[in-house]
Amino acid sequence: MNAKITRRHTLAAFALAATALSPFAAHAEDVVKVGVILPMTGPSASTGREIAAAIKLFQAQKGDKAGGKKVEVIIKDDTGVADITKRLAQELIVNDKASVIAGFGLTPLALAVAPIATQAKVPAVVMAAGTAIITEASPYIVRTSFTLPQNTMPIAQWAVKNGIKKVVTLVTDYGPGIDAEKTFVATIKENGGQVLDSLRSPLKNPEFAPFLQKAKDLKPDALFLFVPSGQGAALMKQVSERDFAKEGIKVIGTGDVTDDEQLNNMGDAVLGMITSHNYSADHDSPENKAYVAAFEKANPGLRPNFMSVGGYDGMALIYAALDKTKGDTNGTKLVEAMKGMSWTSPRGPISIDPETRDIIQNVYIRKVEKKNGQLYNVEFSTMANVKDPFKAAKAAKK
Amino acid sequence: MIDTALHATTGGESRAMAWFAERAKWRWPEFALWIAAFALAFVFPSRSALFNEVAILALFALSLDIVLGYAGIVSLGHGAFFGLGAYVAGLLAKAGGGAGLYSDPTFGLLVAAAVCGFVGYLTSFLVLRGADLTRLMVTLGVALIFAELANRMAWLTGGADGLQGVLPGKILGLVEFNFMHPEYAYLYSLSVLFILFIVARKVINSPFGVSLRAIKGNALRAGAIGINVNRRLNGAYTMGAAYAGVAGALLAQTTAFVSLDVLEFHRSADVMLIVIFGGVGTLYGAIVGAAAFKLLYDLLAAATPQYWQFWLGLILVLLVLFVRGGIMGLVSGLYARMTGKGETP
Numbered sequence: 001m002n003a004k005i006t007r008r009h010t011l012a013a014f015a016l017a018a019t020a021l022s023p024f025a026a027h028a029e030d031v032v033k034v035g036v037i038l039p040m041t042g043p044s045a046s047t048g049r050e051i052a053a054a055i056k057l058f059q060a061q062k063g064d065k066a067g068g069k070k071v072e073v074i075i076k077d078d079t080g081v082a083d084i085t086k087r088l089a090q091e092l093i094v095n096d097k098a099s100v101i102a103g104f105g106l107t108p109l110a111l112a113v114a115p116i117a118t119q120a121k122v123p124a125v126v127m128a129a130g131t132a133i134i135t136e137a138s139p140y141i142v143r144t145s146f147t148l149p150q151n152t153m154p155i156a157q158w159a160v161k162n163g164i165k166k167v168v169t170l171v172t173d174y175g176p177g178i179d180a181e182k183t184f185v186a187t188i189k190e191n192g193g194q195v196l197d198s199l200r201s202p203l204k205n206p207e208f209a210p211f212l213q214k215a216k217d218l219k220p221d222a223l224f225l226f227v228p229s230g231q232g233a234a235l236m237k238q239v240s241e242r243d244f245a246k247e248g249i250k251v252i253g254t255g256d257v258t259d260d261e262q263l264n265n266m267g268d269a270v271l272g273m274i275t276s277h278n279y280s281a282d283h284d285s286p287e288n289k290a291y292v293a294a295f296e297k298a299n300p301g302l303r304p305n306f307m308s309v310g311g312y313d314g315m316a317l318i319y320a321a322l323d324k325t326k327g328d329t330n331g332t333k334l335v336e337a338m339k340g341m342s343w344t345s346p347r348g349p350i351s352i353d354p355e356t357r358d359i360i361q362n363v364y365i366r367k368v369e370k371k372n373g374q375l376y377n378v379e380f381s382t383m384a385n386v387k388d389p390f391k392a393a394k395a396a397k398k
Numbered sequence: 399m400i401d402t403a404l405h406a407t408t409g410g411e412s413r414a415m416a417w418f419a420e421r422a423k424w425r426w427p428e429f430a431l432w433i434a435a436f437a438l439a440f441v442f443p444s445r446s447a448l449f450n451e452v453a454i455l456a457l458f459a460l461s462l463d464i465v466l467g468y469a470g471i472v473s474l475g476h477g478a479f480f481g482l483g484a485y486v487a488g489l490l491a492k493a494g495g496g497a498g499l500y501s502d503p504t505f506g507l508l509v510a511a512a513v514c515g516f517v518g519y520l521t522s523f524l525v526l527r528g529a530d531l532t533r534l535m536v537t538l539g540v541a542l543i544f545a546e547l548a549n550r551m552a553w554l555t556g557g558a559d560g561l562q563g564v565l566p567g568k569i570l571g572l573v574e575f576n577f578m579h580p581e582y583a584y585l586y587s588l589s590v591l592f593i594l595f596i597v598a599r600k601v602i603n604s605p606f607g608v609s610l611r612a613i614k615g616n617a618l619r620a621g622a623i624g625i626n627v628n629r630r631l632n633g634a635y636t637m638g639a640a641y642a643g644v645a646g647a648l649l650a651q652t653t654a655f656v657s658l659d660v661l662e663f664h665r666s667a668d669v670m671l672i673v674i675f676g677g678v679g680t681l682y683g684a685i686v687g688a689a690a691f692k693l694l695y696d697l698l699a700a701a702t703p704q705y706w707q708f709w710l711g712l713i714l715v716l717l718v719l720f721v722r723g724g725i726m727g728l729v730s731g732l733y734a735r736m737t738g739k740g741e742t743p
Contacts, residue, residue: 040703049704077703081664082560082657083649087447090577095444108560108657115654119577131559173549174558202549203558204662 032069032099032329034318035092037113038128039080039105043204046230046261047105047128048077051311053299058315061294067322069329073315074098080105082112089113093120099329100125102314106228107131107175114138121331123321123338127314128229128307131175132390135358140331142338142357144317144350145310146278147388148179148226151254154363154383155224155276156187159252164222166194168215170208171226173200180226180254183389196220206231208238216242216249225253229307233262240269255280255377258368260305263375273368275377278361279306279347282376291346306347313345317352349385356391422603427733431682435588439581446580452692453587454648458665459672459684460591460598461641466670467679468602469634470614472530474666475541476642479518481661482544483510483643485555488656491566501567503651507590510647511640518639522632538666545661560657564650575652583652590648591685594641599681601637610634614679675714677726686725 036055038048052075064071074096078085085104092098093116101117102125104110110129114137117124126134126143130151135141159167167188171177177200185195196218199211206227215223223244227235235257244251255277258270281292281303291312295304321337328334335357342351350361363386366377438449462476487506494501525536548555555561568574569586576582601607612620613627621627650656659665668691676687694713698706721728 038703041707052703075703077699077706081659082655083451083653083659086653086655087451090447090580091444094447094578094580108558108659111560111562112653112655112657116577133559137562 030069030327032066032071032322032327033092033096034071034073034315035089035096035098035101036073036075036127037078037085037088037092037101037103037109038075039109040075040077042080044080044105044228044230047307048103049302050261050305050308051103051105051127051314053295053302054304054308054311055315057295057298058312060298062315062319066319067325067327069322069327071319071322075103078105078109080109082108085109086112086116089116089124093122098122099331100318100334102318103127103311104129107134110134110141111137114141117141123318123331123334125314125318127310129176130179132179132388133175135356136391139357140335142317142335142352143359144314144352145359146306146361147358147390148176148254149183149390150359150361150386150388151256151277151363152180152183152226153187153389154365154386155252155254155274156184157383158274158276158365158381159222159224160188160191160193164188164193164250166196166220167222167224168197168199168218168220169195169224169226170199170201170211170215171224172203172206172228172231174203174228176228177203177226179390184224201227203228206234208235212238212242216244216247219247220249222250222252225251225257227257229256229259229305230262232257232259233266236266236270236273240267250274255306255366258366258377260303260377261307263368263377264303266375268370268375270368270375271370274365275368276363276365276383277306277377278363279309280364280366280377280379281305282366282371282378283347283364284379285344285346285348287344288346304346309345309347313347313350316343316345317341348382351385353387355395356388358388358391360385360387362386418603418605418608422600427729428682431685432592435592436585439585439588443579443581446584448692448696450580450584450587450652452689453584453591454645454652455669455672455692456685456688457587457591457594457648458642458645458669459676459688460595460681461638461645462669462673463679463681463684464598464602464641465635465638466673467681467683468607468610468614469631469638470610471525471537471631471635472534473525473537474534474663474670475537475539476638476669477661477663477665478537478541478544479514479639479642480646480649480665480669481548482517483514483646484650484656484660485548485561485646486510486513486643487566487647488561488564488650489554491564491651491654492561494565494567495563496565497567501565502571503566503569503586506566506651507644507647510643514643514646515636515640518643519632519636521639522635525635526628526631538663541661541663541666545658545663548658548661555656555658558658560655562655564654564656566651566654575654587648587652590644594644595681595685598637598641602681606630606633611679671714675717675724677724680723680726680730682729683724683726686729690725 040048076088100123105128107129117140118138124141130148132147171181252274255275260281321334324337325333339354348362363383364379365381366379369378465471487510490500490506609625672687672691677683698709
């Protein structure tokens with residue numbers, strides 16, 4: 001009996017496998033395919049979930065037509081593993097004839113795809129990964145998320161202005177974290193401040209307690225924090241247990257720490273925390289109010305975060321580029337069309353730098369406050385049209 | 399008296415020879431499997447990137463099957479050798495810059511095998527010191543050390559951003575890897591898998607392989623009949639490590655990219671799952687398990703990118719619950735019924 005059940009299962013599995021192998025059905029000429037590769041499972045699944053939801057929302061709102069063609073989005077899960085991202089990109093371009101690839105939840109995933117984008121001359125729209133160097137890896141990479149130096153510089157300058165002299169930094173030990181640390185440390189030092197220590201916690205299985213204790217013992221004026229999207233709640237729980245405020249230590253960071261998706265569950269301990277970031281669900285604009293309302297309606301219990309807005313704007317960019325080329329899917333033309341594009345996103349005015357293909361956007365200084373019983377990052381100061389400082393510094397040197 | 403004793407020995411020897419010969423014989427399903435595997439490259443060239451992953455994973459699983467299925471060493475850190483091989487081949491290809499000996503893929507494989515075999519040999523002494531649970535911990539610990547080393551040595555490995563600029567040269571100086579033609583990479587990986595499989599099959603069916611099975615059955619008794627248990631296990635672990643290194647090298651060469659991910663725990667865990675899924679100690683189980691695992695993943699992830707793990711998990715649980723000996727257990731049962739004979743190799 002048991003054996004029979006399994007045999008049937010196995011047969012079914014083989015039948016399924018056979019269908020998977022059958023060649024893809026031919027598609028009409030007037031369909032543009034956008035291959036989106038995201039980590040939908042694994043440690044970065046929340047990034048994938050936010051972006052996928054934003055893409056669905058965008059298509060639900062704006063329809064599936066751009067440049068006179070039907071835009072078909074294919075979402076693939078790379079589980080956050082670089083060689084799978086690369087293989088999926090290859091298959092999307094070669095088999096599915098995708099005209100644009102997009103997504104990329106983490107820096108190595110985006111970098112793995114860069115050579116393929118260059119070889120195939122297919123635009124790759126980075127909707128999440130935030131290390132500065134990514135756009136330099138291929139002339140076909142365009143970014144709609146943010147860069148870490150871009151989001152870090154404003155909080156460093158705010159710290160300087162607010163009389164913070166001695167700092168300790170604690171970042172996650174990988175590309176974006178190191179970017180954030182470098183930018184913060186450089187800005188503080190340039191302005192005569194002192195960096196007592198630069199701590200790095202491991203990316204996998206993070207344990208913050210020893211680092212936080214060390215930071216507390218050093219008695220700085222402020223502790224600067226960066227962790228990737230999704231780890232903020234765990235970090236802030238341990239921060240709140242240590243009561244830095246009592247020692248007169250300000251806790252500041254990039255908005256990745258007070259990620260909108262998790263902020264509400266962090267508890268009152270994060271009240272008053274100051275961060276800088278490119279997006280807050282609380283951003284006061286009619287575009288954002290409409291966006292948040294529609295997003296929360298379509299995804300009950302999920303608040304849109306900065307990742308979602310990167311996905312939403314990525315789609316907006318692809319649509320606008322297709323409109324501009326009148327449906328021409330030539331990759332070089334699409335990238336040219338994307339360069340210099342500017343529009344009003346839920347996060348505020350943004351544009352694509354024609355020189356670097358990176359995003360130029362406002363960065364906001366925010367404070368965690370309670371509104372209608374919910375925690376929000378409330379913006380109180382704006383730094384307008386921030387370019388990626390890393391590449392701006394490079395350009396200045398030339 | 400002496401005469402009969404002599405007779406008995408020679409009779410025993412020839413019986414043993416016959417037994418070895420019978421085991422080493424190729425059976426028709428094996429031919430069919432390999433012909434089908436090579437044919438896939440021509441029938442479905444567009445899916446070859448996936449098949450390439452299957453071939454690499456199969457080789458990796460094969461390496462664990464030697465260690466787990468034959469030597470009986472439970473390892474949760476086999477990914478260390480996979481990752482080491484990937485970095486060795488990746489760094490070589492980067493140093494060669496797409497041409498010359500360093501970028502030659504075959505050379506990369508040989509060096510990766512040598513380095514991993516050597517490291518495997520050294521660590522085998524650590525691993526053999528304890529019983530199963532200790533081994534589990536030691537192998538896991540070794541893998542963690544490797545992962546952290548690769549992370550710390552960012553100047554060499556590129557750290558968390560991954561190793562950029564990996565440019566493998568032409569295969570045997572003839573064919574270039576071409577992303578529009580993933581079937582080249584697949585045929586390359588499959589050929590390597592095939593050759594190494596034949597070697598593994600020979601080794602397993604040799605007296606060395608049989609002594610491994612004896613050790614796995616009961617190490618104490620095996621020692622009592624004159625088998626040098628630790629030496630055999632050192633050998634098997636070294637071989638498994640070298641094989642895993644080649645699998646990692648294939649991944650680095652065919653994807654032209656290496657990231658820290660190759661050293662992560664999930665690689666070691668997945669491959670153990672695959673070996674159990676396919677059938678422990680069968681060699682073919684590794685290949686069939688890898689194919690089933692990857693194809694199921696591909697199918698389920700395409701259907702439901704968010705929840706595929708649930709379905710894959712369910713299928714695995716059902717398989718383990720209802721079929722003893724994994725997929726190969728099922729297959730050899732069917733084969734036995736069809737031919738009326740005993741087990742397949």
